[in-house]
Amino acid sequence: MSFSLPANAPLLLAFGELPDPRKQRNRSFPLIDIIAVVIMGILADANDFVSAYRWAYHRRDWLISLGLCLNGVPSHDTLNRLFRLIDPGKFNECFMQWVHSIAETIQGVIAIDGKTLCNSGDDFRKTNPLHIVHAFAAENELLLGQLATDAKSNEITAIPELVKMLTIKGNVITIDAMGCQKNIIKKIREQEGDYLIALKGNQGNLHAEAENFFRQAMEVSPEESGCDFKKFIEKNRGRIEEREVWCCSLDWLNEKQREEWIDLQSMICIQSTRTFKGKKSRELRYYITNLEPTAERLAKIVRDHWSVENKLHWHLDVSFGEDLCKIRTDHAAENFSLVKKMALNLLKTDTSEKLGVPNKRKLCGWSSEYLLKILGVK
Numbered sequence: 249m250s251f252s253l254p255a256n257a258p259l260l261l262a263f264g265e266l267p268d269p270r271k272q273r274n275r276s277f278p279l280i281d282i283i284a285v286v287i288m289g290i291l292a293d294a295n296d297f298v299s300a301y302r303w304a305y306h307r308r309d310w311l312i313s314l315g316l317c318l319n320g321v322p323s324h325d326t327l328n329r330l331f332r333l334i335d336p337g338k339f340n341e342c343f344m345q346w347v348h349s350i351a352e353t354i355q356g357v358i359a360i361d362g363k364t365l366c367n368s369g370d371d372f373r374k375t376n377p378l379h380i381v382h383a384f385a386a387e388n389e390l391l392l393g394q395l396a397t398d399a400k401s402n403e404i405t406a407i408p409e410l411v412k413m414l415t416i417k418g419n420v421i422t423i424d425a426m427g428c429q430k431n432i433i434k435k436i437r438e439q440e441g442d443y444l445i446a447l448k449g450n451q452g453n454l455h456a457e458a459e460n461f462f463r464q465a466m467e468v469s470p471e472e473s474g475c476d477f478k479k480f481i482e483k484n485r486g487r488i489e490e491r492e493v494w495c496c497s498l499d500w501l502n503e504k505q506r507e508e509w510i511d512l513q514s515m516i517c518i519q520s521t522r523t524f525k526g527k528k529s530r531e532l533r534y535y536i537t538n539l540e541p542t543a544e545r546l547a548k549i550v551r552d553h554w555s556v557e558n559k560l561h562w563h564l565d566v567s568f569g570e571d572l573c574k575i576r577t578d579h580a581a582e583n584f585s586l587v588k589k590m591a592l593n594l595l596k597t598d599t600s601e602k603l604g605v606p607n608k609r610k611l612c613g614w615s616s617e618y619l620l621k622i623l624g625v626k
Contacts, residue, residue: 257623259590260284262346269333277322282330284316286584290591291622292613295569297324297331297584303613310616332578336396339583343590344393344413350597350624356387357549358416358441359556360423362403363564366571368581378581381406382589383414384560386552389596391560391589396582403427408435416441420539422553425450428536430508437510437538444516444537444549454509457501458534462517465494478543487524493517495541514541518550563592567605594622 260280268279289300301324304311311317322330362381369377381403383392395410397403403426411421411432417440423432425448436443449455470477475494482489495516498506506512516535521528535550564570568588575581595608600621603611612619 257620257625258349259287259346259594259623262342262349266342267335267338269335270330277317277319277326279330281317281319282322282327285311285322286327286331286587287590288612288619288623290568290587291594291609291619293609296573296575297327300324301327307616328575328577328580331575331583332580334579334583336579336582336586339586340393340395340413343586346590347390347392347593350593351385351388351390354385354388354390354392354415354419356385356419357552357555358392358414358419358421359384359386359553360407360410360421360427361553361556361561362397362406362426363561365573365581365585367574368576370576375576378576378585379403380582380585381410382556382560383410384556386555386559389555389559390593394586394589404429404432407432411435411439411441414439418442420444420549422549430510434510442538444535444539444546444553447515447534447536454505454536455534457505458515458517461496461500461515462494462532462534465496465517466519470494476541476543478547480547487522489523490521491547492519492521493543493547495543495546497541509536511538512536513538514546516541516543516546516550518547559596560589560592563605564588567609568592594624598622 260283263280263283266279268275285304286297286300289303292303294300294303301321304317304321308317308321360381360383362379365378365380367377369375379397381395381397383394384390385392393410393413395406397406407423407427408431412435416436420442421436423445425446428445428447428451433443433445447455447458465473465475473496475496478493480491493516495514497514498512514537516537518533520531520533537546539546570585570588573584575584592605595605598608598621601608601611612622
């Protein structure tokens, strides 16, 4: 597959090996034309196939000058049909290949968390909304890969498969309590990654031991309890959050319990006290990790985990309208969702404009030059 887009945009080149699912007689438009229209349309502020088509239709002369859409602009029905048919596994492989080509060395926290596409379910066809598990590099602010499940409960089986797809050596994998499973931790350590995972009642005995130990630790000084301790105070828009962090080695824990969790070395307790408009709320959270019990470092890792919510999921809903999107047939929802994340990765890596993601998308629609720059065309 080849095209004459100047300097061959790296993102579009990544799909050069994507298998075309259409029968030969139905290939009125080259596969790359359809993918390019959707990717460039989303960058230019389109949130569905209809608006991607309308953007491309009104920019058709420019697209032709780039060597795209020489047979015309594919309709929104054509875009939808192809994205319904594309194998999402192969599509994700192309995406991950592209991410490796644009990202500098991935280091630090890789946060794994799931998100449900609220409008992707269909009552008529009796299909549930799609749930997608994401791997997000907190420091690089890049999505590294994704895997769809039929329901949130299936994250337990999806997470090891997603971890298997990633290069995690030297990185810290963070997961919420759903991922607090021995087989998941085993997979992370087999691939030479570190882990920090939330601990809740799904691991009853271990959680009870953590509650009991830290309840007593809070009643004495950190030195007396043997914990490393750090306190943080954050003020933001009238809200004050105080975070107290205790972490400890596990000499006190039953040896059999320690050995059940591969390389388990430390346990963390974070007490968050939030004050807003005179009202106080308090929350206790527990975590396990194979890292040394250093309160300041472990608190930062926990904080970095939430970037998957603030810098990925929030943008998908607010900047890209994902929860309002009603694309839902076959593989279309999963594939279209991944294209939005490609666009978000591109917009996040651009530092030439001091704008937020929504305004960068608008600028892509207004300026052909900026759109090509975002695509990596020199």
